[in-house]
Amino acid sequence: MGIQSDPPSLLYSAPDAAADDSVKVRDQLPPETDQHGYRINEQPMGTKRKVKIILMGAGASTLNFFKKAEEDMENLEMVCYEKNHDVGGTWLENRYPGCACDIPSVNYQFSWKIKLWSHYYSYAPEIWDYLKSIERENDFIAKYIKLRHRLEHVEWDDTAGLWRCRVRDLERDVVFEDSAEFFVNAGGVLNNWKWPEIPGLQDFQGKLMHSANYEEGYDLSNKRVAVIGAGSSGVQIVASIQQKVQHLYHWIRSPIWITAGFAQTWAGKNGANFRCTIPPFKNWSNSLTNRRQRRTAQIPQRESKEIPRVPQTDRERAQPALQVHHQRQ
Ligand SMILES: Cc1cc2nc3c(=O)[nH]c(=O)nc-3n(C[C@H](O)[C@H](O)[C@H](O)COP(=O)(O)OP(=O)(O)OC[C@H]3O[C@@H](n4cnc5c(N)ncnc54)[C@H](O)[C@@H]3O)c2cc1C
Numbered sequence: 001m002g003i004q005s006d007p008p009s010l011l012y013s014a015p016d017a018a019a020d021d022s023v024k025v026r027d028q029l030p031p032e033t034d035q036h037g038y039r040i041n042e043q044p045m046g047t048k049r050k051v052k053i054i055l056m057g058a059g060a061s062t063l064n065f066f067k068k069a070e071e072d073m074e075n076l077e078m079v080c081y082e083k084n085h086d087v088g089g090t091w092l093e094n095r096y097p098g099c100a101c102d103i104p105s106v107n108y109q110f111s112w113k114i115k116l117w118s119h120y121y122s123y124a125p126e127i128w129d130y131l132k133s134i135e136r137e138n139d140f141i142a143k144y145i146k147l148r149h150r151l152e153h154v155e156w157d158d159t160a161g162l163w164r165c166r167v168r169d170l171e172r173d174v175v176f177e178d179s180a181e182f183f184v185n186a187g188g189v190l191n192n193w194k195w196p197e198i199p200g201l202q203d204f205q206g207k208l209m210h211s212a213n214y215e216e217g218y219d220l221s222n223k224r225v226a227v228i229g230a231g232s233s234g235v236q237i238v239a240s241i242q243q244k245v246q247h248l249y250h251w252i253r254s255p256i257w258i259t260a261g262f263a264q265t266w267a268g269k270n271g272a273n274f275r276c277t278i279p280p281f282k283n284w285s286n287s288l289t290n291r292r293q294r295r296t297a298q299i300p301q302r303e304s305k306e307i308p309r310v311p312q313t314d315r316e317r318a319q320p321a322l323q324v325h326h327q328r329q
């Protein structure tokens, strides 16, 4: 491709140069485009372009994204729209009796924020506190998050190369538009509860609650309670309330399958939860922190002897690990 312009010697003359009648002096700025309208981009190669990211939802995924983006990325504008009044997603919303994580807390946390947990499987309020403390420490709400804003529509605009978003400000009930080069759906695959299809359910005269929208602290003692479903929520609710209620009905449509896993080997008797005394948790947290430091330092090292080998057989799972574990309690 050839771009035509006047030869430089005809265009410019140094301010102090002696007058030379043979050199033409230009009395106006050079054109910004050539005769075809082509404009040269006055930007050094490799210059980082500022881009914008819109994220939907301020649960664990987005908090982790912010942390990593601040560490690793540049020239980024981030906006997160969250429909709730606070961060935390799953752990803000789910407050039914017995709601806890079902993988050991020591693993259900960010490698960059290790905590000493109160239980082997910690309960929802503590997990939410953990996520909220991350938000507070990093000031994420002030920097990036618009609470009580629900994304209602997101669409890719091919011509502009942008995601076009329609957002409802739930406080003022007004809708506005926003756009960004990138859109991250961190809305949570489980963040969409619905009532079971049971004829007449809404005519029930007693208190009707969904596990994902539970009135926290509702007193069930000495009441007749029916639980529908034996998924993860149903199992936790029944285990938690069965001693308190006057009568418990549990409707189970399909059998439930629980596979034995490594985590159960280290749980309490019969796989149950237990309150954590500090020493074992300190060991786990220390070994996690040590491993993280080793990884950061990138010094290849063999695993510490304190970290037990993963039991391979049923026998191994049943015996040595459990013995060690129960002695520690
Ligand atoms: C009771 C329960 C226990 C669980 N236990 C475990 C466990 O032990 N281990 C495990 O690995 N996983 C577990 N999970 C899965 C859990 O959801 C994920 O581990 C994790 O918390 C998901 O985080 P997230 O940020 O991706 O989504 P979420 O925590 O679901 O957050 C999504 C956020 O997006 C917001 N949002 C959604 N739609 C919109 C919209 N249109 N506009 C604006 N905001 C929106 C929501 O309000 C919410 O705050 C559990 C889930 C539940 C429900």
Ligand SMILES: NC(=O)c1ccc[n+]([C@@H]2O[C@H](COP(=O)([O-])OP(=O)(O)OC[C@H]3O[C@@H](n4cnc5c(N)ncnc54)[C@H](OP(=O)(O)O)[C@@H]3O)[C@@H](O)[C@H]2O)c1
Pocket (backbone or CB within 6 Å): 100, 101, 102, 103, 190, 196, 197, 198, 211, 228, 229, 230, 231, 232, 233, 234, 236, 251, 252, 253, 254
């Ligand atoms: N990690 C944790 O500790 C934890 C805790 C809670 C939830 N979660 C996660 O959150 C998600 C949702 O779990 P969930 O337990 O709330 O819901 P779920 O897994 O969808 O289970 C719903 C239960 O309700 C039953 N059910 C639905 N409609 C019914 C009807 N009309 N009549 C009778 N029974 C009916 C279902 O039976 P059918 O099987 O026959 O449909 C099932 O047993 C899952 O991904 C789960 O892993 C995790």
